[in-house]
Amino acid sequence: MTAYAAPVDDIRFALDAQARFGDLARLWGGAAEDGELVGALLAEAGRLAGEVLAPANRDGDLEGATLENGVVRLPESFRKAHDAYVAGGWNGLSFPEAHGGQGLPWTLAMAVSEMFESANMAFSVGALLTKGAIELLLRHGTEEQKRTYLPNMVAGVWSGTMNLTEPGAGTDLARLATRAERAGDGAYRVVGQKIFITYGEHELTGNIVHMVLARLPGAPDGVKGVSLFLVPKYLVKPDGALGERNDLRAVSLERKLGVKGSPTCVMAYGDGGGATGFLVGEEHGGLACMFTMMNNARLAVGLQGLAIGERARQAAAAHAAGRVQGARGGRAVTIDNHPDVRRMLAWMKARTEAARGLVYWTAARFDRAERGGGSDEAARDRALFELLTPVVKSWATDGGVQIASEAVQVHGGAGFIEETGAAQHYRDARVLPIYEGTNGVQAIDLVGRKIARDRGAAARVLFDAIAADADAARAAGETGLAEAVSSGLDRLRGATQWVAGTMAADRDAVLAQATTYQRLFGTVAGGWQLLRQAVAAKRLREEGRGDPAFLEAKSETARFYMAEDMPLAGALARTIANASRA
Ligand SMILES: Cc1cc2nc3c(=O)[nH]c(=O)nc-3n(C[C@H](O)[C@H](O)[C@H](O)COP(=O)(O)OP(=O)(O)OC[C@H]3O[C@@H](n4cnc5c(N)ncnc54)[C@H](O)[C@@H]3O)c2cc1C
Numbered sequence: 322m323t324a325y326a327a328p329v330d331d332i333r334f335a336l337d338a339q340a341r342f343g344d345l346a347r348l349w350g351g352a353a354e355d356g357e358l359v360g361a362l363l364a365e366a367g368r369l370a371g372e373v374l375a376p377a378n379r380d381g382d383l384e385g386a387t388l389e390n391g392v393v394r395l396p397e398s399f400r401k402a403h404d405a406y407v408a409g410g411w412n413g414l415s416f417p418e419a420h421g422g423q424g425l426p427w428t429l430a431m432a433v434s435e436m437f438e439s440a441n442m443a444f445s446v447g448a449l450l451t452k453g454a455i456e457l458l459l460r461h462g463t464e465e466q467k468r469t470y471l472p473n474m475v476a477g478v479w480s481g482t483m484n485l486t487e488p489g490a491g492t493d494l495a496r497l498a499t500r501a502e503r504a505g506d507g508a509y510r511v512v513g514q515k516i517f518i519t520y521g522e523h524e525l526t527g528n529i530v531h532m533v534l535a536r537l538p539g540a541p542d543g544v545k546g547v548s549l550f551l552v553p554k555y556l557v558k559p560d561g562a563l564g565e566r567n568d569l570r571a572v573s574l575e576r577k578l579g580v581k582g583s584p585t586c587v588m589a590y591g592d593g594g595g596a597t598g599f600l601v602g603e604e605h606g607g608l609a610c611m612f613t614m615m616n617n618a619r620l621a622v623g624l625q626g627l628a629i630g631e632r633a634r635q636a637a638a639a640h641a642a643g644r645v646q647g648a649r650g651g652r653a654v655t656i657d658n659h660p661d662v663r664r665m666l667a668w669m670k671a672r673t674e675a676a677r678g679l680v681y682w683t684a685a686r687f688d689r690a691e692r693g694g695g696s697d698e699a700a701r702d703r704a705l706f707e708l709l710t711p712v713v714k715s716w717a718t719d720g721g722v723q724i725a726s727e728a729v730q731v732h733g734g735a736g737f738i739e740e741t742g743a744a745q746h747y748r749d750a751r752v753l754p755i756y757e758g759t760n761g762v763q764a765i766d767l768v769g770r771k772i773a774r775d776r777g778a779a780a781r782v783l784f785d786a787i788a789a790d791a792d793a794a795r796a797a798g799e800t801g802l803a804e805a806v807s808s809g810l811d812r813l814r815g816a817t818q819w820v821a822g823t824m825a826a827d828r829d830a831v832l833a834q835a836t837t838y839q840r841l842f843g844t845v846a847g848g849w850q851l852l853r854q855a856v857a858a859k860r861l862r863e864e865g866r867g868d869p870a871f872l873e874a875k876s877e878t879a880r881f882y883m884a885e886d887m888p889l890a891g892a893l894a895r896t897i898a899n900a901s902r903a
Contacts, residue, residue: 325375325632327367327436330871331674333360336432338857339850340681348692349426359429366411366433373405374440381443381582382745386523388574393522393584402444403477403525411437412448412477416455420471427617427691428684431624435677438628442749443582447480447520449621454481454532457614461549461602469557470530480526483618484515484533484552484588485611492762494534494608495543499590501535501550501598510595511535511552514572514587517756521586522554522571528563529554532614533590533598534607541605549607550598552590568596579748615757616710620684622757623713626721626750627676633721633728633746634669640732640741641666656731664885665731669724671851671882674875676717678850679843683709704779708771709846711763715836716843718753719760725750764835767842773824773831777817784814787849794856802852805883809845812894816841819901834897841893848887855879 336342336359346353353359377398384396406412415430416422437445455474458466473479490496499513511533515521522529531552540546556564571586590596602610641657649658656662686706693699725747729736736743754760772780787810794803816838824831831838858875861867 325371325378325440325635327370327439328631328635329363329367329436331677332432332435333363334857334871334875335674335677335681335854336428338861339678339853340428340685342426342428342681342685345426345428345685345688348689351424353426353429362429363432363436365409366436369405369409369411370436370440374402374437374444377402377444378441378582379742379745381441381580382749385581386574386584388522388571388584388586391522391570392524393571393574393586395523395525395582395584399444399582400525402441406437406448407477410476412451413475416471416475417459420459420467421475426685426688428681428688431621431684432681434621435624435628435631435680438625439632441582442625442629443580446580446583446625447523447525448477449618449625450483450519451477451479451481452621453483453614453618454530456617457532457549457601457610458551460613461610462551466551466599466601469561470551470553473528474530478526479528479530480520480523481530482518482521482532483611483614484518484521484531486515486517488514488516492759494547497534497536497547499533499535501537501548502595503537504595504597507599509537509550509598509600510591511550511569511598512591512595514589516587517575518586518588519583519756521584521588523584527555528557531569531588532601532611534611535598537604544608546605547607548604549601549610551601552596552598556597568593577752579745579751616707617687619710619714619757619763620680620687622753623676623715623717624680626718626753627673627680628721629746629750629753630669630673630676630717630721630724633725633743633750634666634673636741636743636746637669637728637731638666640735640743644733662731665727667878667881668885669727671878671886672720672724672847674854674878675847675851675882675886676713676720678854679709679713679846680717682850683713701782704775705783708767708779708783711767711771712839712842712846714757715754715760715763715839716847718750719840719843721750721753722747760839761836764839765832767839768820768824768831768835772817772820777821780817780821783846784810784817787845790849790853790856794852797856797859799852799855799859802855802879802883805887806845806848806852809848809887809890812890813841813845816894816897819897823901830901834900837893837896837900841890841897844886844890844893848882848890851879851882 380396380398387394413422414425415427418424501509501511504510533550533552558564569590572589573587575585644656686702690699690703729743732743735741791803791806855876858872862872
């Protein structure tokens with residue numbers, strides 16, 4: 322088993338050079354502007370990830386989660402990880418100070434989360450859902466709900482879950498059958514079964530705040546009749562103390578391919594007559610509420626793809642540096658001397674750094690939109706965030722699976738044996754294209770809501786920004802990189818025109834190509850981020866700032882991607898064109 326070393330320098334570089342964290346911090350104000358503090362925060366997160374969370378990763382896989390007499394048990398090392406996570410105040414980084422958070426930009430919290438997700442995804446996915454539930458309450462909760470639940474959730478001593486899926490309702494939430502009835506005292510009684518509920522039951526936190534979608538009597542059919550309820554494991558007394566246990570329980574745990582340390586629960590609500598729930602938002606307005614949280618969660622799942630890829634890449638590089646096979650120039654060598662292995666390692670690095678740039682850049686759009694008030698620029702940032710969310714979720718998670726697979730390959734037979742840990746990364750990564758909306762569903766969202774609905778207007782704003790960066794690269798002497806990105810962009814513009822122009826006339830033709838289009842989009846957007854990386858690295862080298870070898874490697878990675886991956890844009894665009902003719 323190899324250790325995980327948080328790539329703090331790479332993360333800082335991506336934040337500064339690609340996401341332009343400095344500009345965001347100026348807009349944000351406060352502690353975000355303190356560069357030293359940001360550096361210390363990243364370093365400390367890296368230490369916690371490497372020393373506490375990462376060593377527990379294997380325990381999660383081997384011991385997993387178990388259910389006994391209604392109690393879910395996790396490895397002891399998860400408890401230690403949780404205690405350290407709470408003690409450091411990590412859960413509250415980007416939440417308002419009024420609720421006990423630190424009020425820092427979400428982009429920075431995402432950079433910190435990257436390290437925690439790399440170190441131990443089965444542990445960290447619990448916090449991902451808690452943060453989503455906090456986001457929901459911040460936007461849609463009543464003042465009383467915020468007062469009652471947020472301080473403990475922001476601190477991380479209570480957790481949150483998201484309860485959408487049911488046996489008959491996965492992608493299609495119109496089929497949701499869980500019911501809720503008014504109890505007469507302002508509360509509701511919730512009855513039904515939910516499946517696949519991540520961290521639905523466990524003992525790490527004092528309370529669990531479930532966000533549950535259900536239907537009220539007489540509700541309209543379909544998704545317009547879905548309401549959202551807050552259903553706590555323990556009811557909370559007016560003075561804030563925990564009261565009686567609510568009528569809900571974990572019936573069983575799923576046996577899974579990966580992320581075994583994360584308890585995935587079948588939940589029963591209301592076996593004893595009805596679980597007490599509290600309406601969040603308007604009656605029948607539940608899905609819209611849930612979606613405000615899901616946009617952020619989708620980007621956070623894209624981040625998981627990047628994170629698992631980084632960890633798998635590190636393991637592969639370490640293995641390749643130690644494994645002696647074959648000879649070059651009459652001397653026995655480690656396998657990282659062979660061109661084919663070097664290609665695999667370089668590709669993993671390129672795909673990881675492209676995803677990192679894209680995730681952070683997109684997260685920064687969200688923060689800028691939040692701080693921008695009603696300005697045109699804020700509206701533009703919001704539109705770019707929404708456009709890129711399905712691209713990031715799918716491209717970074719597909720990338721995570723592909724990198725983890727390539728990492729198994731670098732290990733050879735040892736990769737197929739559990740001891741190296743390479744197999745665990747591959748198994749863990751595989752859920753990412755499935756949950757939080759399958760990647761197929763992301764593709765439908767991309768071509769429908771994000772491209773066809775505004776006839777490609779938001780996409781054109783992004784494409785113009787990419788073209789401007791390509792021009793800047795040309796002016797800076799990075800002609801080869803600029804040409805590669807411009808040529809990929811031409812293909813993407815062409816395919817986008819086809820999507821926007823064909824959707825109304827032949828929806829099925831577009832839907833059949835949606836995933837190919839999404840891959841084309843990701844390939845070009847990833848290359849664009851590496852172009853930004855190379856231009857920033859060159860500027861820093863010329864200014865004599867930073868470690869020259871580190872900066873040169875950033876440029877090399879960009880050149881490798883343009884040679885190896887960017888040409889795929891041509892093939893993907895041709896696939897779409899062929900299919901559209903057929
Ligand atoms: C480990 C794990 C943790 C999870 N955690 C949670 C959780 O905490 N909370 C929660 O609510 N859920 C959770 N889920 C559920 C997850 O979100 C669903 O599995 C996912 O949304 C897909 O739904 P499904 O499994 O019913 O697949 P289906 O909806 O049956 O989809 C099967 C296939 O058909 C495709 N498909 C379906 N409908 C369409 C369509 N209209 N057009 C085109 N293609 C379509 C899909 O893309 C997919 O490829 C979790 C799942 C797993 C595996």
